Amino acid sequence: MTALITSEKLTIHRPGTSEPVLHDIDFRIAPGEIVTVVGPNGSGKSSLIRALLGHMPLVSGAITRSKALRIGYVPQQVQLDRTIPMTVRRFLSLPHWVGAGSIANALARTGVAGLEARQLTELSGGQFQRVLLARALLHDPQLLVLDEPTQGLDQPGMVAFYKLIEDVRNQTGAAVLMVSHDLLVVMRSSDRVICLNGHICCEGTPQDVGNAPEYRALFGTEARGTLALYRHHHDHDHDCPDHE
């Protein structure tokens, strides 16, 4: 299948220096795929995202994006002055006007229907992340790029959010490229995981990566055990609503 974005031997430096942040990154994401990038702090996850989006200069290598690719991006840091009054409706209509129907659909799709008139300052962390996701969905993206989308959410909030991402993928067919620290839950909903530390240490299915010595060296064996826990297949019922 034709990839939405590929990179070959991608190398980038820390801005203004000749110090490599990432080197020799071969990457691809296909339509409908959920790919998660994990790695320690400073391992270059956000830099990879920014480079793939064309926001960072390449030192060497090449990036190819499919023609007229529609991307919905939620950056790691959303610069918002939360003291300035702004309704959800207004936020979703910036910088381009968006019709009421599209706003209502996007909010419904992300599980926060009816919040149009609420002030951003009044939203909980989980509601705000869902509003950000709704904003990224407004223009019918083929690729959703989410850099640490569950910051500030508690464990049930994270699990619910990743479930929502899976639902969105299933409903819209959009591919999803995510950066996350939430090893405990994020890998469960991924088709493919890339473990980064300046270069690609290992990649593959969540199970493959969880078993990889490179991954275990970075995150320890406990992460693997937890991953196994989250990947297991249930053949019984119980009362926990977030647990499939």
Ligand SMILES: Nc1ncnc2c1ncn2[C@@H]1O[C@H](COP(=O)(O)OP(=O)(O)OP(=O)(O)O)[C@@H](O)[C@H]1O
């Ligand atoms: N604008 C910048 N100016 C200087 N150095 C930068 C800049 N952006 C990133 N870096 C450096 O590049 C390296 C990779 O940073 P990056 O944010 O990509 O890592 P990360 O894996 O996303 O980290 P985290 O998990 O902490 O978000 C770090 O050493 C960081 O200090």
